[in-house]
Amino acid sequence: MKNSGRISSNGGNNQKSNGLAPVNNNKMKKNKTRMGSGGGGLSLQAFANAKTKNDGYNPALIKKQREFYKNAKCVNKYKKSQKHQKEEHGSSQSTKSIEGTSETRKGGKGYQGKRNNGNKLAYSLKEIYNKKWEEEEKVRMEKEAIIKAKKEEKEKSEARRKAQREKMFKRTRSGQPIMKYRIEHLLQTIQGGTKD
DSSP states (O other): OOOSSSSSTTBBOOOOOOOSOOOHHHHHHHHHHHHHHSSOOOHHHHHHHHHHSSSSOOHHHHHHHHHHHHHHHHHHHHHHHEEEHHHHHHHHHHHHHHHHHHHHHHOOOOHHHHHHHHHHHHHHHHHHHHHHHHHHHHHHHHHHHHHHHHHHHHHHHHHHHHHHHHHHHHOOSSOOBOHHHHHHHHHHHHHHHHHH
């Protein structure tokens, strides 16, 4: 088996090389940063060296990892805000219930009022939902009516065209075209053109 590597004459040093000229390390770093930031393309030599070097550098993989970490960060932020809101909501409810119990002990109607505010809020949300649903239903019905009208108009025009076509292609027993309908059609088109 032959040795596939070339023997270079570097000042008498008999070293194996991969057939490519030596590359400056600074240049490689610049190329790597340019590839990572989505800049222009690489030179053929830089591309070959990047492929032959096995240092675990993969721009596509790095980009995916960045996206993954960014998404994870956003998810964590959202979870924290939800947890914070739940804590605030829970503490405000507990203070309300404490206030309500103290007022009911005193014989006041404060707790009932607080409870009714919650019902009013739920009722108003239900009203908002119903209004929104009715508006959407109304829009949907209008769209359906427009589509139905267009469909009917299309069917009428198709029927009219079909009838006109049948008249235009009518023939006598001997196979001669009946000119009456053709002349009527020409007359109608001429009259329509003069009206415009």
